[in-house]
Amino acid sequence: MTATLPARKRRARLPWGALLWPALLLLCLLPGVLPALINPLNLGEVGAFDPPLWRLTLTHLGLVALSGVVVLALGLPLAVAVTRPGWDAPRQLAETLVGLGQTVPTFAILALAVPALGFGWAPTLLGLIVYGLVPVVSNAVLGLSGVDRGVLDAARGMGMTAWQRLWRVELPLARPVILAGLRTSVVYNVGTATVGAALGAGGLGEPIINGLSQQNTALVLCGALLSALLALTLDAWLGLIERRAGQMS
Amino acid sequence: MIQVEHLEKRYGDSVAVQDLNLTFPEGQLTALLGPSGCGKTTTLRMINRLIEPTGGRILLGGQDTRILKPEALRRSIGYVIQQIGLFPHLSVAQNVATVPDLLGRDRRATAQRVDELLDLVGLDPAVYRGKRPAELSGGQAQRVGVARALAADPPVLLMDEPFGALDPLARDRLQDAFRDIQRRLGKTVVMVTHDIDEALRLGDRVALMRAGRLEQFGTPDDLIHRPASEFVRDFLGEDATLRQLAGRPVSAFVRAGLPSPGAPRVQADLNARSALSVMLREGHDTLEVLRGEELLGHVAWQDLRGEGHA
Numbered sequence: 001m002t003a004t005l006p007a008r009k010r011r012a013r014l015p016w017g018a019l020l021w022p023a024l025l026l027l028c029l030l031p032g033v034l035p036a037l038i039n040p041l042n043l044g045e046v047g048a049f050d051p052p053l054w055r056l057t058l059t060h061l062g063l064v065a066l067s068g069v070v071v072l073a074l075g076l077p078l079a080v081a082v083t084r085p086g087w088d089a090p091r092q093l094a095e096t097l098v099g100l101g102q103t104v105p106t107f108a109i110l111a112l113a114v115p116a117l118g119f120g121w122a123p124t125l126l127g128l129i130v131y132g133l134v135p136v137v138s139n140a141v142l143g144l145s146g147v148d149r150g151v152l153d154a155a156r157g158m159g160m161t162a163w164q165r166l167w168r169v170e171l172p173l174a175r176p177v178i179l180a181g182l183r184t185s186v187v188y189n190v191g192t193a194t195v196g197a198a199l200g201a202g203g204l205g206e207p208i209i210n211g212l213s214q215q216n217t218a219l220v221l222c223g224a225l226l227s228a229l230l231a232l233t234l235d236a237w238l239g240l241i242e243r244r245a246g247q248m249s
Numbered sequence: 250m251i252q253v254e255h256l257e258k259r260y261g262d263s264v265a266v267q268d269l270n271l272t273f274p275e276g277q278l279t280a281l282l283g284p285s286g287c288g289k290t291t292t293l294r295m296i297n298r299l300i301e302p303t304g305g306r307i308l309l310g311g312q313d314t315r316i317l318k319p320e321a322l323r324r325s326i327g328y329v330i331q332q333i334g335l336f337p338h339l340s341v342a343q344n345v346a347t348v349p350d351l352l353g354r355d356r357r358a359t360a361q362r363v364d365e366l367l368d369l370v371g372l373d374p375a376v377y378r379g380k381r382p383a384e385l386s387g388g389q390a391q392r393v394g395v396a397r398a399l400a401a402d403p404p405v406l407l408m409d410e411p412f413g414a415l416d417p418l419a420r421d422r423l424q425d426a427f428r429d430i431q432r433r434l435g436k437t438v439v440m441v442t443h444d445i446d447e448a449l450r451l452g453d454r455v456a457l458m459r460a461g462r463l464e465q466f467g468t469p470d471d472l473i474h475r476p477a478s479e480f481v482r483d484f485l486g487e488d489a490t491l492r493q494l495a496g497r498p499v500s501a502f503v504r505a506g507l508p509s510p511g512a513p514r515v516q517a518d519l520n521a522r523s524a525l526s527v528m529l530r531e532g533h534d535t536l537e538v539l540r541g542e543e544l545l546g547h548v549a550w551q552d553l554r555g556e557g558h559a
């Protein structure tokens with residue numbers, strides 16, 4: 001089982017990232033800014049983009065955000081279900097399946113999904129969901145099963161129903177670990193989503209693929225830079241939420 | 250009053266509790282005592298149905314506990330455990346307010362009740378109500394645990410080795426504090442313990458269990474002076490009398506009247522075992538007992554053999 005605990009290094013990171021990275025991202029999206037930065041490097045010619053870079057970034061963000069929502073909507077109930085008492089066998093099965101999802105190469109999942117779902121954003125979304133589930137489910141299982149036994153016994157002994165224990169005790173206590181998993185999932189998926197461009201999903205993979213086929217490294221650099229800034233932005237924002245959740249619990 | 254009739258709990262072929270018949274008297278503290286694994290916790294948890302019995306029944310105030318939903322039953326019974334189990338993400342006040350909240354009680358009345366309870370358990374509400382459990386010492390945390398169990402004013406309190414994880418000093422203090430609270434509130438308390446001193450000190454009644462069965466039920470004096478079996482005598486040990494004296498102030502044995510001349514003086518709140526020790530050290534079989542400057546009377550070593558008075 002892989003699990004991503006809130007690492008100390010991340011905690012220590014100052015919240016300035018939450019302002020700096022999105023500011024840099026917006027700056028790079030202003031018309032003319034990226035060509036002015038990259039053309040002097042003589043790696044290739046970058047002109048006007050069609051569709052414009054901000055559209056590609058929004059598509060990319062949309063894919064990642066949508067997959068994040070679906071991952072949470074599927075992964076959290078799954079983790080809750082398999083951490084109920086008496087569900088040890090289903091838990092091991094779920095962990096194995098989810099772990100298996102991670103070992104299949106991204107490209108294979110996407111290639112397998114195309115015959116079923118056609119080209120475009122659908123197979124990409126499926127791939128992102130499958131990949132995104134791994135850290136969310138394993139962290140949620142870890143967080144939920146890590147709740148202190150004495151605390152749960154007290155909750156039961158005071159007359160909380162199973163739902164009340166889940167909502168009032170287990171989920172709040174597991175929240176920081178679950179959010180850490182979500183953050184990992186989303187940040188990875190910003191990178192994974194660039195592959196979707198090969199299937200016609202659009203997004204920031206498009207300049208990368210075009211750059212590769214046209215042997216224009218400057219284009220590749222544009223896509224890589226923007227997706228890195230997007231990943232850093234989301235990482236910083238989710239880190240802020242995670243930290244607040246950590247303080248609450 | 251809690252009546253336990255032919256109570257039984259089996260796990261497959263093994264029996265944790267068998268044919269247990271017992272009445273926990275109203276308003277008294279009954280210590281459920283016995284060696285590890287004898288079924289104390291199982292018995293306690295069957296009272297609030299955290300464990301369902303495989304046989305027999307339990308009556309609470311004359312009513313079979315099975316007529317209520319388990320959650321409703323538990324909300325009407327206080328519950329304190331050795332692990333304390335405070336909710337780490339909630340403040341002290343929110344922890345104490347748990348059961349009133351579950352019962353949908355008025356928030357403002359509950360907030361006032363929380364302050365009263367913190368006062369009762371010896372924690373200044375102004376200082377402690379906003380703290381997190383992680384900021385408390387073990388003793389303070391269990392004080393909050395006791396306050397939380399009392400929040401909805403349940404007539405019955407179940408406690409499973411509540412002071413077992415505390416260091417000796419904190420345990421002594423909390424035992425004293427709890428005895429006062431129990432006297433004042435008159436709750437029916439069932440307290441599981443394997444600590445003989447604790448049982449003799451806090452229990453109005455002691456139920457001694459052995460291998461899932463009741464060995465003897467009686468007052469601490471009954472068990473010490475009239476043990477029902479070899480097992481009881483052995484379990485309490487040769488120094489049971491001293492243990493019991495340790496838990497009582499010498500004032501409980503004091504007699505009015507003139508002391509013998511030259512008798513050593515002790516204060517009324519000295520524990521009776523220490524008083525006996527003073528007699529041995531000073532070579533006197535009588536002590537003068539004072540409260541501050543005021544003479545309460547005297548106590549002779551023969552008096553310490555008796556059952557004393559409150």
Ligand SMILES: Nc1ncnc2c1ncn2[C@@H]1O[C@H](COP(=O)(O)OP(=O)(O)O)[C@@H](O)[C@H]1O
Nearest residue numbers: 260264265283284285286287288289290291292
């Ligand atoms: N869930 C369980 N399954 C099987 N045996 C159990 C279970 N719970 C308790 N027991 C057994 O029942 C006996 C009584 O346990 P318990 O009531 O916890 O003892 P005590 O609290 O007196 O130390 C022990 O022998 C214990 O091993």
Ligand SMILES: [Mg+2]
Nearest residue numbers: 289290291441
């Ligand atoms: Mg026990």
